[in-house]
Amino acid sequence: MSEKKKDELLHDHNHDGIDRRGFLKCMAWAGTGAFCVMKGGVLNSYSLSRMSEISTADMMGELSFVQISDSHMGFNKPANPDVVGTLKAAVDKVNGLSATPEFMLHTGDISHLSKPEEFDTVDQILKSAKPKDVFYVPGEHDVLNDDGKQFLERYGKGSKGGGWYSFDKKGVHFVGLVNVMNLKAGGLGTLGHEQLEWLEDDVKHLKHSTPIVVFAHIPLWSVYPEWGWGTEDSAQALAYLKKFGSVTVLNGHIHQTMQKVEGNVTFHTAASTAFPQPQPGKADSPGPMKVPAEQLRSVLGITDVNYVQGQHALAVVDSSLA
Amino acid sequence: MRRSVSIAGLAAALVLGIGVWGTGQKGSVTSAQEKLSTMEVKIDNFSFGPVALTVPVGTTVTWTNRDDIPHTVVSTDDPKTFKSKVLDTDEKFSFTFSKAGTYPYFCSIHPKMTGKVIVQ
Numbered sequence: 103m104s105e106k107k108k109d110e111l112l113h114d115h116n117h118d119g120i121d122r123r124g125f126l127k128c129m130a131w132a133g134t135g136a137f138c139v140m141k142g143g144v145l146n147s148y149s150l151s152r153m154s155e156i157s158t159a160d161m162m163g164e165l166s167f168v169q170i171s172d173s174h175m176g177f178n179k180p181a182n183p184d185v186v187g188t189l190k191a192a193v194d195k196v197n198g199l200s201a202t203p204e205f206m207l208h209t210g211d212i213s214h215l216s217k218p219e220e221f222d223t224v225d226q227i228l229k230s231a232k233p234k235d236v237f238y239v240p241g242e243h244d245v246l247n248d249d250g251k252q253f254l255e256r257y258g259k260g261s262k263g264g265g266w267y268s269f270d271k272k273g274v275h276f277v278g279l280v281n282v283m284n285l286k287a288g289g290l291g292t293l294g295h296e297q298l299e300w301l302e303d304d305v306k307h308l309k310h311s312t313p314i315v316v317f318a319h320i321p322l323w324s325v326y327p328e329w330g331w332g333t334e335d336s337a338q339a340l341a342y343l344k345k346f347g348s349v350t351v352l353n354g355h356i357h358q359t360m361q362k363v364e365g366n367v368t369f370h371t372a373a374s375t376a377f378p379q380p381q382p383g384k385a386d387s388p389g390p391m392k393v394p395a396e397q398l399r400s401v402l403g404i405t406d407v408n409y410v411q412g413q414h415a416l417a418v419v420d421s422s423l424a
Numbered sequence: 425m426r427r428s429v430s431i432a433g434l435a436a437a438l439v440l441g442i443g444v445w446g447t448g449q450k451g452s453v454t455s456a457q458e459k460l461s462t463m464e465v466k467i468d469n470f471s472f473g474p475v476a477l478t479v480p481v482g483t484t485v486t487w488t489n490r491d492d493i494p495h496t497v498v499s500t501d502d503p504k505t506f507k508s509k510v511l512d513t514d515e516k517f518s519f520t521f522s523k524a525g526t527y528p529y530f531c532s533i534h535p536k537m538t539g540k541v542i543v544q
Contacts, residue, residue, distance in 0.1 A: 242534075243494070247509055247510055247534070286535060287528065330535060389491055
């Protein structure tokens with residue numbers, strides 16, 4: 103601690119929680135680009151300006167992957183008239199990472215209006231990314247008009263029910279959940295009984311030490327229910343994951359980065375590659391936020407996630423497209 | 425006389441915020457009633473306005489999406505009384521209510537958005 107540098111925070115955590123002040127600082131930095139990693143109950147936060155000083159061993163590990171989200175192909179309003187350009191910039195960012203990610207997760211709203219040509223355009227652009235495998239979950243914009251039929255035909259091979267699935271990579275168990283179907287009037291995102299039962303069964307036989315990564319479009323924590331930014335039955339899903347020492351939940355939907363730590367669960371939302379949305383309650387509605395053109399790429403981004411075996415949690419790094 | 429009824433009808437329609445294109449020529453009491461049979465709901469800032477709309481039986485309600493984000497207009501009754509396709513910016517959906525009753529609806533993409541049409 104005596105060698106602590108200006109931009110670095112080290113916080114001791116008791117088993118029952120975390121240092122609120124440090125956590126809030128980490129939250130504040132998450133909006134501008136931060137690197138947070140927890141080792142044995144100690145949360146380390148670094149501002150992205152100091153990333154070059156962090157040893158590569160801390161950043162790279164057994165597994166590295168990238169999350170992109172909310173590409174909204176087909177959107178052409180003033181908040182971003184060139185979503186093709188910004189998605190390409192996101193791919194360039196991915197291709198420029200020091201360690202090539204093994205694969206990508208796309209956490210939904212691939213398209214803006216579920217049009218076949220919108221999906222085609224995204225598929226074409228992502229072909230130029232170094233990681234060849236992309237795992238998708240749908241956003242509400244991907245399942246318009248047809249209850250997700252087209253989405254499942256394109257991306258849902260091998261998935262269950264409404265498109266949920268799991269897979270394992272280098273000892274990490276990944277679970278893709280769908281919470282944008284059968285939404286009820288006045289409600290939030292929904293997982294539904296069938297999916298919850300599947301999840302309970304899917305994780306039942308895993309060792310408690312298995313790191314878990316859950317990804318879904320709408321946040322699985324209550325970010326701002328007034329704007330529908332939450333999932334009705336996420337508590338039940340998280341109850342099935344309680345026994346695991348390390349759970350990382352990655353979401354999109356809200357077009358801004360946000361992080362929250364609750365016990366062994368780290369929740370993280372990724373920036374959009376298309377347009378920003380306002381902070382909770384800071385505007386009349388969650389509609390697209392128009393920022394000066396020269397600032398747009400600073401509020402769009404990608405999320406880089408690294409798993410180092412033996413460490414308590416995965417390291418989640420947001421990078422803007424600027 | 426014929427002309428003044430027409431102007432009264434036009435004024436009433438304007439007060440109600442209703443377009444009268446193509447109907448101004450008839451100039452009869454009947455046409456004034458026809459004009460009353462169309463009402464509008466605007467979708468702005470992720471909300472329906474007005475949230476509750478009361479109309480007489482036979483009214484056609486037209487929803488217009490004025491947001492930069494697509495929305496839908498879907499009845500919450502089972503079975504659904506009406507269901508729009510996805511409405512992109514400035515797109516419209518109309519439905520004619522032929523029976524009295526209360527018709528709750530929502531945006532199936534943003535379910536926090538709810539409204540109702542009360543038909544009397």
